[in-house]
Amino acid sequence: MDSVREEKVEEVIREYDSSRDSLISILQDVQSEYRYLPESILKLVARKLGLPLIQVYGVATFFKAFSLKPRGKHLLSVCLGTACHVRGAPAVLDEVERKLCIGPGETSEDMQFTLETVNCLGACALGPIMVMDGEYHGQMVPGKVQGTINRCKKSPRGGKK
Amino acid sequence: MVELTIDGIKTSVPEGTTVLEAAREMGIIIPALCYHPGLTPYGACRVCIVEVVKGSQSLLEASCTLPVAQGQTIITSSAKVSQARKVIIELLLAACPNSKTLQDLAASMGVNRVRFKIKDKNCILCGLCVRYCKEQMQSGGIGFVGRGTSRRVATAFGETPEECRNCNGCEWICPVCERACMAGSLTDGVCGRCLNLAPVETCPVCTHCSEAVGSSGHRVY
Ligand code: SF4
Ligand code: SF4
Ligand code: FES
Ligand code: FES
Numbered sequence: 203m204d205s206v207r208e209e210k211v212e213e214v215i216r217e218y219d220s221s222r223d224s225l226i227s228i229l230q231d232v233q234s235e236y237r238y239l240p241e242s243i244l245k246l247v248a249r250k251l252g253l254p255l256i257q258v259y260g261v262a263t264f265f266k267a268f269s270l271k272p273r274g275k276h277l278l279s280v281c282l283g284t285a286c287h288v289r290g291a292p293a294v295l296d297e298v299e300r301k302l303c304i305g306p307g308e309t310s311e312d313m314q315f316t317l318e319t320v321n322c323l324g325a326c327a328l329g330p331i332m333v334m335d336g337e338y339h340g341q342m343v344p345g346k347v348q349g350t351i352n353r354c355k356k357s358p359r360g361g362k363k
Numbered sequence: 364m365v366e367l368t369i370d371g372i373k374t375s376v377p378e379g380t381t382v383l384e385a386a387r388e389m390g391i392i393i394p395a396l397c398y399h400p401g402l403t404p405y406g407a408c409r410v411c412i413v414e415v416v417k418g419s420q421s422l423l424e425a426s427c428t429l430p431v432a433q434g435q436t437i438i439t440s441s442a443k444v445s446q447a448r449k450v451i452i453e454l455l456l457a458a459c460p461n462s463k464t465l466q467d468l469a470a471s472m473g474v475n476r477v478r479f480k481i482k483d484k485n486c487i488l489c490g491l492c493v494r495y496c497k498e499q500m501q502s503g504g505i506g507f508v509g510r511g512t513s514r515r516v517a518t519a520f521g522e523t524p525e526e527c528r529n530c531n532g533c534e535w536i537c538p539v540c541e542r543a544c545m546a547g548s549l550t551d552g553v554c555g556r557c558l559n560l561a562p563v564e565t566c567p568v569c570t571h572c573s574e575a576v577g578s579s580g581h582r583v584y
Contacts, residue, residue: 241520254503254526259519263508 210235211243215250222251225261229268237277238269266320274309274316276354278302279333280342283322286329290343294330295319297344301351314355367435382437383411383426393439394448394468396455396538397489398427402498405490409451410468414438423447449474458484462539485540486516492533502526505533 214231218224228247233239239262248255262268280286280295299305302315309316323331328340332347334354339346364375369386376385381404386393396408406428413426416436423444426437438444452469457479459465465487469475490507493516497503504524508517518524534540 244519254506255519255524256503256506256508256517260506260508264510 207236207243208246211246212250215247220251222253225251225253225258226265229258229262233268237273237275238271240272241270244270266318269316272309272313274313276315276335277318277333278315278335278351278354279318279320279323280306281321281323281329281331281333282319283326283329285322285326286331289329291330293344294332294342294347297347298332298351301348315351365431365433365435367431367433367437369437370439376431378431380431381427382413382424382429382431382435385431386413386426386437386439391439393426394471395427396464396468396487397491399491399495399536402491402494404428405494407489408455408487410448410455412444412447412451414441414444445472448472453477454479455487457481458487459539461485464538484515486537487539488514488516489538491536491538492516495532495536500528500530500532502528502530504528 211232214228214235217231218228225247228251229239232243232247236243244258244262245255247253248258251258262270278298280291280298282291282295295306298317302310302317304310304315304317306317306319320333323333323338325331325338325340328338330340330342332339332342332350334350335357339350342350365378365380366373366375367382367385368374369382369389370391372389374385374389376388380388383393383395383398383404393411393413395411397405398411404427406425409425411426412423413429414421414437415424415429416438421438421443426439449472452465452472452474453476456462456465456469456474456477460477460481460483488507493506496505502524504527505516505518507514508519509515518527
């Protein structure tokens with residue numbers, strides 16, 4: 203692990219006073235930096251907080267928001283909750299899969315996109331919903347997928363979250 | 364001291380005792396899989412459920428995590444309890460069809476079939492190993508990872524953890540991953556790794572209850 207990374211992680215941990223109770227927040231901040239949680243970093247966090255590695259690993263694998271696999275620059279989640287499902291989310295998902303050539307949970311080879319599915323975002327009235335880099339796109343239809351992806355590609359900062 | 368009635372018998376136990384412990388103290392056997400005297404109660408397996416009478420109604424509660432309360436009335440083996448326990452053990456068996464402990468427990472309850480889809484996971488997520496590792500070995504080498512249906516016991520990144528003391532306690536305490544004893548194939552008949560070397564004392568009328576509760580829960584009455 204390069205020392206730049208290490209310093210960054212140490213900085214985050216310091217921000218939280220090396221408090222074990224802040225493990226989730228620390229992981230969140232670290233993840234927003236690297237878009238995923240590399241093994242070496244989890245080990246570093248565990249060492250710095252004086253926690254058994256398994257405890258950090260358990261938390262990291264428990265929450266869906268954390269990823270142990272590298273994620274693309276842009277994160278795309280399609281809601282497959284009940285409301286979105288009946289409003290046609292599967293067709294939207296199919297279209298996204300076709301356009302990006304990846305399935306749910308996968309990352310495109312050029313490390314640009316990661317596709318995920320979620321079960322309800324709490325905005326059912328807007329369904330079917332697709333979230334692109336934290337931005338909600340409601341009332342999605344397959345026809346709008348390409349356009350949304352194109353717009354996102356142009357945005358300079360993506361993948362935060 | 365707290366007074367309560369278990370199966371119609373009045374008893375008084377110190378505050379903070381659990382219903383399971385109070386019942387065992389009286390010689391009443393309640394099956395338990397995730398309970399261990401030396402570990403914090405966890406309430407995961409639910410086979411220890413008992414009926415708590417409240418007026419004309421009754422609730423089913425896990426006795427291992429239920430603290431005694433003044434005037435409580437507990438029934439440990441009613442039709443309601445045994446029916447619920449049967450379903451629970453059936454569900455557990457579906458996850459670990461090959462476990463002798465579970466099979467014995469099921470048999471003792473008269474369960475001889477599993478109606479649920481068998482998904483052999485070799486673990487009932489009782490958390491005994493995790494608690495043992497953490498509380499008795501102060502190690503914390505293993506833990507639960509994932510969640511929901513993919514929750515399982517594992518080490519971080521599948522590697523042998525640094526903290527592990529090689530005590531083998533996790534394997535020993537596990538109610539389902541019994542290691543087949545190879546004592547017979549060894550020269551002196553004892554492999555030395557067995558932690559149950561002390562002969563298990565039996566009651567005058569042995570009902571083989573320890574087979575159901577596990578030797579760790581064995582008490583001589
Ligand atoms: S063998 Fe290792 S992992 Fe298992 S209980 Fe002992 S210290 Fe923990
Ligand atoms: S491995 Fe055994 S002791 Fe550990 S949680 Fe699973 S069933 Fe319980
Ligand atoms: S089902 Fe998609 S937001 Fe609720
Ligand atoms: S022994 Fe009470 S829930 Fe497992």
